[in-house]
Amino acid sequence: MKEAVLLDTLKEYFGYEKFRPLQKRIISSVFEGQDNLVIMPTGGGKSICYQLPAILLPELTLVISPLIALMKDQVDGLNANGVPAAYLNSSQEEADKEVIFQKIEKKEIKLLYVAPESLQFVDRFLTNGKVSLIAIDEAHCISSWGHDFRPAYTQLGYLKNRFPSTPILALTATADKATRNDICRQLNIPKAEKHIASFDRKNLSLEVKPGIKRFEQITKFLKNRINQSGIVYCLSRKTTEELAAKLKAKGFKAEAYHAGIDHDSRSRIQDDFINDEKQIICATIAFGMGIDKSNIRWVIHYNMPKNLEGYYQEIGRAGRDGLASDTLLFHSYSDVIQLQKFASNAKNEEVQLAKLDRMKQYSEALSCRRKILLSYFGEYMEKDCGNCDICRNPPEFFDGTVIAQKALSCIFRLKGAEPIGTVIDVLRGSQNEVVRRNNYEQLSTYGIGNDISWRHWQQYLIQLINLGYVEIAFDKNNHLRLTEQAKKVLFEKEVVHLADVKEEQLKTPVEKAESLNNSLFEKLRQLRLKIAKEEDIPAYLIFNDAALKDMEKQRPMSDSEFLLIDGVGRKKMEDYGYRFIKEIIAFSKDKREKKPKKKSKKGNTLKETLSLYNDGLNVEEIATERGVAKNTIYTHLMKLYDEGEEINLHQFIPISDLKAIEKAKEELENPNSLRAYFEHFEEAIPYETIKISLKILEDKEN
The missing domain is CATH 3.40.50.300 (P-loop containing nucleotide triphosphate hydrolases)
Structure with missing residues (x-):
């Protein structure tokens, strides 16, 4: 033509x-x-x-x-x-x-x-x-x-x-x-x-924030966008309605939109938005398909999307006129759990979970977010975008070229035929069934990264994926494969800058939640600082951090118990013991009083543990209260679970550990041996986590 x-x-x-x-x-x-x-x-x-x-x-x-x-x-x-x-x-x-x-x-x-x-x-x-x-x-x-x-x-x-x-x-x-x-x-x-076509929408600013106090963050976001049109995407119909009502109460022209609203009302709401009669639509993901409104200036994800494709499509509804527009994503562990439930039992459950994990990695990324999005769709961007929250407030970087070369070489030697866990096992020189069965000990890259922890390797590989050097083959059991860009690192001496991964960033969501809830260490640290100022001496001369950590763990509530803490001698107990013990008792009492205490009908040891669990205490607090070891409490909780009590075993273990143990169960020669699992994971996963995971998997099979 x-x-x-x-x-x-x-x-x-x-x-x-x-x-x-x-x-x-x-x-x-x-x-x-x-x-x-x-x-x-x-x-x-x-x-x-x-x-x-x-x-x-x-x-x-x-x-x-x-x-x-x-x-x-x-x-x-x-x-x-x-x-x-x-x-x-x-x-x-x-x-x-x-x-x-x-x-x-x-x-x-x-x-x-x-x-x-x-x-x-x-x-x-x-x-x-x-x-x-x-x-x-x-x-x-x-x-x-x-x-x-x-x-x-x-x-x-x-x-x-x-x-x-x-x-x-x-x-x-x-x-x-x-x-x-x-x-x-x-x-x-x-x-x-x-x-x-290029997926690069340069006019879109990308930002991710923790999903806490979301409404307050949204109203702050809207403060300077009074007359701009935007969409807030939510997971549930209920959330769209509640959020729209709150925004209306603040004076914003907002409406909820979801499939449960009758057709005529949906059409009216859509027309009002297109015609600028309504400023904000709080919607489920169905909203926006085929809407040709070019002046949408911002898109907020109140909840985390289930995959990067959906996220990209939804933020793409902003700034279709080419003008600068903003996107904001709220990320929380509770959203991840909810989306995992949605994916369970789906026909393509494994794929959905793998893509959800990739979405989670994007949310927690330490490198340019636009680079991550583009590399996901097979497009490589050489320079950072300068228009995302990571670029505006970059983390500390170091020369990670050698680490990258080791990782990329290992993936190459494995012929792109293994997922991230096995790649790490080979790099660290692990001895497990997968390694032995495939003779991976014979590879030149076997054990070349044994000086780096498993979780650090996991973070570095995620960064290499985000940077576009590695891709995940979702249709090949999530195997890691090299991209064309990897050749520049392996053969052309391209320098790779990796973000420094802090210990806090390596914690699982469960560990992070526990550390946030369990803030006794911070209270003791503040008390130490106060005394240090009073006496005009350095804080560490009173007690070092290790001593405070031990106090947090042991919860001493008497002079004799306080003397058992490492770093506490007679003089320090006499000088400071009273004030620190008082702080510990106050903290423990506060935790107990947050919920009304339920009376145990039976006096046996399991019922006592159940009563404390129902009062909202965590495992450490129950162990301290009862004067027993933590693993004893875990045993109690599993027995209570077997007896039909409402014990949520999932809260005690990270989903990643559960999946790793499920995979190991299929591969181990002796899957009934706790020791076999402990050695398989090179002591990185504790016995309690293994026992609870096996209990969950046993119920799942039955």
């Missing part, structure tokens, strides 16, 4: 003087009869790639689209532009469908939009030659590796067999490498030309 004809059609029907990047190449490929896969971000101009050819092609263009509301908007827009188009779905009357069928027979319609579930309506009268082009929108829905898998899409593979000479154009805004390959395989278009 001549370029002049294409440009004239573009101007006449769509009002544009020139094509956007990739559009002309894709359209030309369609006229050459080629199959195409188009990955183009929201607002990039995907629709024109099939709507313009449809105008010039002799027969019908069939468009498969998942959303009825989106179909209607597209058809209304085309008809307004003078392009004859229609849609078919199950909600229409038979008479209405028959009118459309007659128009198709008379070639009075150029584009026909159909949901995948409604293909049977058109199948009976379409034959090869009557369809010039088949466009499949939101094509990621066909793949279980995609972020929005829909079973109805899996039937679409027959279209290429039915219309072998008709080009197929598959389009989506977001798809990682595994999803792209799966789309082509399932649609029977293995030779499709792949057109991947």
Whole structure:
């Protein structure tokens, strides 16, 4: 097709003087009869790639689209532009469908939009030659590796067999490498030309904050954005309604939007937002699909999204006019737990959990967030963006080139056939079943990183993934593979700067929660500082941190108990013991009084532990109160769990440890031996965690 004809059609029907990047190449490929896969971000101009050819092609263009509301908007827009188009779905009357069928027979319609579930309506009268082009929108829905898998899409593979000479154009805004390959395989278009637009939205500022006091943070965020339009995405319908009500009470023009609201009200809310009558929409993720509002200035994620594809698509609804816009993501451990529950028992549970883990890594990242997003979609950015919270407040970096070279070399030696855990095991020279079975001890990289802890290696590998040197093959059991950029480090002496990982950052969410709840150390430290100022001496001369930690652990409440603390002699006990013991008693009393104490009906030892557990004490506090070891309390809690008491065993172990133990259970020669697990993990996972995990897994199997 001549370029002049294409440009004239573009101007006449769509009002544009020139094509956007990739559009002309894709359209030309369609006229050459080629199959195409188009990955183009929201607002990039995907629709024109099939709507313009449809105008010039002799027969019908069939468009498969998942959303009825989106179909209607597209058809209304085309008809307004003078392009004859229609849609078919199950909600229409038979008479209405028959009118459309007659128009198709008379070639009075150029584009026909159909949901995948409604293909049977058109199948009976379409034959090869009557369809010039088949466009499949939101094509990621066909793949279980995609972020929005829909079973109805899996039937679409027959279209290429039915219309072998008709080009197929598959389009989506977001798809990682595994999803792209799966789309082509399932649609029977293995030779499709792949057109991947840049995912870099330079005008979007990226920021992640801890999910505490969210409403206060949101109102502070909105303080200087009084007249700007924005969307707050929430996980639940209830949250959208509660948040919208709070914002209204503060004087903001806000509305809730979710599938539980009746159709007329949803349409009104959507129209009010598009027409700037309403400033803020608090919505579930359904909101925004197909909405062409270019002046959305900000997007907030009240809860963490379930994957990076969804997150990218949702923030992409801001700043479609190219002007500076802001995005803010709240991240919390409770969101992760909730999303894990949503993923459990799904058909593609393993994929969903792996992608959720990647989303979590993005939220906790120490490197440029834009680099992470782009590398996830296979696009490498050499320099940091300067427009995200990490770039604006960078952590301390060090020259991690040697660490990177060791990690990348190990992945290379493993031929990209192992997940992160096994890579770390090989680097650290571990002796376990996977290593022995595959003879990984023979690799030159075996044990070259044994001077670095397991958790440090985990963080460094996540950083290398985030920096674009390594990718996760979600369709290959989450194996780590090298990208093209890795060659620069291995062979071209490229320097790699890694963020310094602090001990606090290595803690699991459970450990972080415990340290936040258990703040006795901080109270003792403040008391020490106060005494030091009174006596005008350095604080460490009173007690060092190790002594305070021991006090926090042992909770001494008498002179004799206080003398048992390491670093406490008779003189210091006489000088300071009274004040420190008083602080410890006050702290313990405060923890006990936060909940009304329940009386134990039985006097036995298990019931005493249960009573303290129900009072809200943690394991350390129960052990101190009862004067027994922590592992005794863990044993009590597991017995109580077996007896049907409401004990949440999951709260005591990190999900990552549970998954590691589940995997080890399948691999160990003697999975019934606690010692075998302890040695397998090189003593990195304590016995209590192993015992509780095995109890959870046992119940799961039963």
